[in-house]
Amino acid sequence: MKYTLLEVLEMAVQTEKAGRAFYQTAARATSDRNTGQVFLFLADEEEKHIRTFEDLARAVKETPEEQPWNWAEAALYLKAITDSRYFLDESKAxxxxxxxxxxxxxxxxxxxxxxETLLFYNxxxxxxxxxxxxxxxxxxAEEKKHICRLQELKETLDNPAPTSEGRKA
Structure with a gap:
């Protein structure tokens, strides 16, 4: 299957929408305040990314340029990424x-x-x-920062700090 650049940009928009839905739902569901705040921040970031990809799609429509890519070569790679468990639509998210x-x-x-999103954007x-x-x-660059922030949060959740009585929180 071949994709046009507009179709790829639409995939990116849908990915960001799924991410936003995941983060909003996870923020409401979590019992950990810090985790909820990180998820709400990431939901806002996904919203910004949606607008960015929509702007890119508009620019491609308004000023089409020759794209330096062999789309046939990319099709299998894109399919492998989009078939991933993590490359979600909103209902799966x-x-x-x-x-x-x-x-x-x-x-x-x-x-x-x-x-997975980082692989796709690369x-x-x-x-x-x-x-x-x-x-x-x-x-x-923003996706890399998101990964770092989530990794730090994961380490905090996996290794809670001791309380003042010497027990783990």
Whole structure:
């Protein structure tokens, strides 16, 4: 299956919408205040990414340029990414958020989602024209920050700090 750049950008929009739905649902479901705050922050980030990809799609429609990519070569790679458990539509994202029994489980799912998204955006960087490269590059940098923030949160949840009585919280 071949994808046009507009179709790939639409996949990116749908991915961000799924991420937003996951983070909003997980934030409401978590019992850990810090985890909820991180999830709400990430939901806001996903919203910004939705607008960015919609803007990129508008720019492609308004000023189409020759894309430096062999789409046939990319099709299998894109399919492998989009078939992943973590490359979600909104209904799957909501189900995964609801199934997470603990904040740590929700963070683990979020890490998987962000890693798959990063793979997809790295591939997207090779597909867009020169004008869009800085924007996609900035999104990649943000996704890396999300992964770092989630990893730090996961480590905090996996290794709670001792309380004043010497017990773990």
């Amino acid at each position: 909501l189900a995964l958020a609801r199934e997470a029994a603990t904040p740590a489980q929700a963070v683990t799912v979020a890490l998987g989602f962000e890693k 591939q997207l960087l090779d597909m867009v024209g020169p004008a869009a490269m800085p924007t996609v590059g900035a999104l990649i």
